[in-house]
Amino acid sequence: MKVTRSNVYSRGVILSVVVITLLMTVLPLWVSNNAIERLTVLFIYITLAAMWNTLAGFGGLISIGQQLFFGLGAYATIRLSDLGVTPFVALVLSALIVGLLSWPISRFMLRLRAGEFAIGMWVLASIGHLLVNLDPLIQGETGISLIALNQYPIETRRTLIYWSALIGMLGLLLGLFCLLRSRAGIAMQAIRDNEEAADSIGVDPEKVKRWFFLFAAFGTALAGALWLAQASTFQPKAYFSVQWTAYMIFMVLVGGIGRFEGAILGALLFFVVETWFAATGVWYLVGLGAVAMLCSLFLPKGLWGFIEQRLGIQLIPVGYQVTSPTSQIAKPSPKETLCRHSEKPSS
Amino acid sequence: ADEDTIRIGFISPRTGPLASFGKTDGFVLEQARKSLAKGLTIDGKHYQVEILDRDTQSDPARAAQLAKELINQDIDLMLAISTPEVINPVADASEAAGIPCLSTVMPWEAWYYGRGAKPGEPSPFNWTYHFGFGTNEFYQTYLSQWSLLDTNKKVGVMYPNDADGNAIRAVLAPRIAEAGYTVIDPGAYETGTSDFSSQIALFKAEGVDIINSFPIPPDFAAFWRQAAQQGLHRQIKIIQIAKTGLFPSDIEVLGSLGPKIASAAYWHKTFPYTSPLTGLNGEQLTDMWEAETGEQWTQQLGATLSLLDAGTEALKHSNNPKSHDAIRDAIASLNVTTIAGKVDFTSGPVPNVASGPIIGTQWIKGTGKHKLDYVVTENVTDPNVEVSHTLQPYNR
Amino acid sequence: MQKTPYSQLKATGIHKSFGHVQVLNGIDFTMDTSDAIGIVGPNGAGKSTLLSVLSGAQPPSKGRIHLNDQDITQLPARHRAKQGLVRTHQIPKPFSGISVFENVFVAAIHSATPNRSEAYDIALESLELCGMMHIANREADSIGLLDRKRLELARALATQPNLLFLDEIGGGLTDGEALQLVDTILTLRARGIGIVWIEHIVHILLRVAKTLICMDNGRILAQGLPSHVMANEEVMRAYMGGSQHA
Amino acid sequence: MINSLIQAILLGGYYALVACGLAFMFQVMRIINLAHGSLAILSAYIVWEITDLLGLSPFISVLMVLPIMAIIGLILQRIILERAAKGGELLPVLTTFGLAIVIDNLLFQQFGANTRSLSPYLGDLSWESYEIMGLWIGKLPIIVLLTAVVVIGGLDLVLRFTPLGRQIRATAFDPDTAGLVGIDARKVAGISAAIAMMTVAISGTALGLRGTFDAYAGGPQLLFAFEATIIGGASSLWGVFIGGIILAMAQSLGALIHPQGFLLGGHFVFLVFLFARIYLGNHALLFKHWLSKCFAKGGVL
Amino acid sequence: MLNISDLDVRYGQFRAVQGVSLSIIKGETVSLIGANGAGKSTFLRAIAGALPCHQGRITFKDENITLSSASHRVQRGLALVPEGRRLFSDMTVEENLLLGKTTNRDGEWTLERIFETFPNLVKRRTAKAGNLSGGEQQATAIGRALMSNPELLILDEVSLGLSPLVVDQVYDSIEKLRQTGTTIVLVEQDLARAIAFSNRAVCMLEGRIVLDKPCAETNRDEITQAYFGLDPSQTQEAI
Ligand SMILES: Nc1ncnc2c1ncn2[C@@H]1O[C@H](COP(=O)(O)OP(=O)(O)OP(=O)(O)O)[C@@H](O)[C@H]1O
Ligand SMILES: Nc1ncnc2c1ncn2[C@@H]1O[C@H](COP(=O)(O)OP(=O)(O)OP(=O)(O)O)[C@@H](O)[C@H]1O
Ligand SMILES: [Mg+2]
């Protein structure tokens, strides 16, 4: 009778992750500029998706206001580099600052429940937006550009941003992985499912939730800063737009919410769709919407959820499996665990 | 081979909230492509010209992505048009990649200062250039427009907290005041505001004769309808708006409140110029458009064409269109006449900018096949444009 | 995690009301933390509420609760859990999104021991005790009602409590199952774990409880040796009715 | 001052009307409907089409649009919401988000970039107003306010006191069990969707009458609507009415303090409200309880 | 009255009920007995239409209802008191009860009758069902089912969480119900009571029926054996 946390696949995965990482790092030597720039975008998307999944998927904290941190991350970068901090330092610093800022925010927002929290965050985001608009440096919606970056010749600049996006993504994913496998990780899922019960067995919901909130805020802010670095134009409207959260929702739910691989898969999908079809204008958007709808209707557990239940594999194990030599344990055929017990707790 | 094709990137918002800026582009590009079909001959050498047009879907993030994508398809010249949401990201991307970029239509201050240039300091931009009106033109135009009627010289201003609004507030308002007008400024408002009663109350209390505003269409509709409900419109002689009122539909939606609203145009079909690229003049261009689509002409027709004019002229003047530096230098020293008039980078207000006209106009009840007509009432910023109508007071 | 050893839980003058509804009015009760106490009483008497108050899920509107001589009236449930006071819920509240094992494991790692492998053993053991091994990997959402009740117990056990509050975990068990349950409880007793057990199936209760409390209308109607309490005709009237099935 | 107060109330009525469709879905059907704005715009366009074709007054064409939207609602319920709602509270967010994008862009495809408004079809009514002792009160805003009262009041009555209302709430809470007590869950869900869409139609018309709209005008409306809904709380639909007015007042107050304060004011008050409810909520209860106890004591003495 | 022929109910590929056949005559009182996890609830939920049948056939009053919706079955007079109550917890007790008569079939059950039967509900009339005590909730659930004046009442774990006093009350009222000719199927874990009350005992084990006898002819031990599967001889003697 023993408990395992990894499986044949996952060992394979660890290996391939390492390989891919190395590949990615040296990639700029070979591939085209366009590929580099697109990949940078992809990394940012993955980061965003993973961060939203952290909150909603594992924490049950559905926020429609993550653009707050995205925007603030970018804004802080502008501010810092205006003070003469070198851009790439500013990226990290600003993410840290926003991460800190999200602490007092969490103290209030985490008291809100479901719908209220979701909308509350949205409102908070647009407050953030309006306040940033008041900054004379930003000149209202006019915004300003990160011209400090122009000091780098385009090739270096492109590669540096690529690397920082890559490092940022890997770092955050690793962080998330550890967080999920930690005591806090399983506790957070317990809280998601029933806060009172969690409290009654010694879990401190306040604290755990706050950690997740901070982590997501930090990651999202970093993504915002990176996005600014590669687009270099800062217009508040563009960064504090709810569309960013909409994309996160899209990527996570399509990929498979509450599944580590899901967010990544969703981001990939979104990225591919964008790369191939964006040029078709209106129809691209219609398509995007349609995909979102169809997925939510026919793959309620997202693409990865679907794969998982078909093949019963889990590449990146964050859960626990009880295994026994005399396997008298009902190995959950994925299907079975899937079909929900229609019985709701009656209060 | 690639050596003798020139590739021009053209980025504009064809769909999304800004679509009314981009809706004529397809047509204009078609004309341009027709005339470029034979290609260009630049000092002796013959080139094919290819225009790669992209739609930002009114999304700044996407604008930046498109710009990079085009740059990586190694274009030789980038053209961007319409509002800051489109132009600034594209310009920044071009600046970063060292691709010459030419743009027009938005006020140049928002383009120049909005991208990190500081007043008094040397221009931080080596690759990006913009032509078109700025606050100075607005200043001249408004003074001459408002002097057409006798008023108590009290101007109520409604400037939003956005690119244009801020540029205007900073520069225009003080100068109007110097010129002897009393400026009543309730302060910047955020776009999306839906109740203006405090501003309206103020204007009524101050008994302003003139109102000047730079709102987006929905805001203006809300503001002006509420103003009418408060009876403000009865006291207003001139309601002078920019940004809203560029396109007929903005005014049509105001119903009976629409006619006699004063506006200002960066292009009008009566501009007495012909396009060096297509050889069309304003009347011809707009007639073709109306014939082809059945829709009323908009000033964006001329603006887009003028951008293509200027772009192609720059290519011609650079004796080597495959060299970015050559093109850049050509633009920097460009001094040509497009369908929208002079584009002269040698005498701009700041480096990288050539100023263009903005003509006093007014929307009046349509006499022809359209609900409304757009008529010229004033021409200080370009005397070649002929004044066809006298400005009518709004409240009579 | 080292649990402070203690011997006495004391509640004085406990009142609880929700808006206008007076649910508990003036409960005084003291117990040795190694005792086995059974609580019976008509529906709506306030038993579960009393449990909530004792376990810290809800603060009393009035009154004090002492553990030894430490006042824990305001101490939130999670801290009490860490001190060994844990309750199960009458209407099971499983963590439906995670597996049965994980349900139990959370409890173990947060209240019993921060050490992973120890926590594993504790979790597995309490699953074993409650006979849930065979569904250890099932998503908690997919198990039937009684399994949910068992899960409640297993989860509570995994915190390695000194004093267990059980709320109708025996309801709906067949006699056989009920007897198994009693055995489980008795093993816990053997380890010196105290029990406060609400149950309507009195004959099960009596196999464990050394003291019986009968509540009605938020008051303690009778308290003492089971035989006496059950004999008390007030109890008869309020609770047993004419029923012979005890 | 008084004037801006009145203006605020009128604006509030408008918000309430725009929000009530959303509130209905949020409170009763438990769906966070991100497509609310887009659906409103859709109906605005339909109203516009009819008005323009038949040269009717918008007020008439609304009546014609109601059944259309009702049917749309039914269809939505059958092919989209029904499935989405099964997947928990989150899934509908994605579904309706997708729906919103689809609607917006199809509308754009169909109607192009031009901004439109229904007000021209009202002639001068769109800006006429009553002048009462120096105060100007627009006729249109009054109409909107009254409509809000009627619609919300009506819905509220239905939900509270009619069997249908009960069934709607029950079905939304737990369709399976609803079936077990003999409610035809699908039918009822369909009906409530239809009702929701009819209110949305009214919202859309109000929107088109008061201001301008284009294919993408749906989004911006959403946040205000949500704010009004949430301030209003989940207890009753009247909440959204109060919510709308509170929001509007906060905004005008903000605007009085500083013109840029319009939106900020609204947002701040929104948050303040949420937290007030959290922190004072139980205290309020205590207070009541304390009162009742004094009362009891009084009785004893 | 109710005819079930080899019914199969599955969760995923897990067969919770395996080829069960059973037929119930009008006016009978059948108690369904079985260990935890035997498949009783699943079986009953399938009868009531809350779960789809994987295969098999259900006829009620000579009408094939295998595929018809739960609400239709209630309409026809088949009501289930689900395990775990399943109240509409944010509606008041009264509203919950009123919902019971959605199908308004005529019969003598009215709000007042319910409150007479469960006096402990009277003072909670306007309380939210979610805030009720366990027992109060159980009572409300039963009341809700009664409000539809069923001809066949199915009670899953009736006495679960009810105090003996209330249990007696409940059984008294079911008794009354029975006299009015209502057919009753109930899951009762208190064997003695089950045998005493019903006139037929059906015993399930791992999704199958392993014993089906008139109570008169059977006894405690036989049944206990049956549901621990001690005696394989008498598997599946469907009628
Ligand atoms: N939603 C579900 N998904 C998977 N398996 C389930 C589900 N619901 C119940 N089961 C399994 O089906 C079998 C029968 O469950 P059921 O609840 O019908 O048994 P029961 O006889 O009612 O037991 P109890 O006495 O606990 O009510 C059990 O093994 C249970 O674990
Ligand atoms: N949150 C609440 N709000 C209002 N009333 C409540 C709340 N919780 C419980 N009550 C009421 O308090 C009374 C006691 O509830 P409690 O659950 O303690 O009863 P109980 O003794 O556990 O009954 P049972 O044996 O049926 O579980 C009941 O009348 C119940 O309706
Ligand atoms: Mg209880």
Ligand SMILES: [Mg+2]
């Ligand atoms: Mg059962």
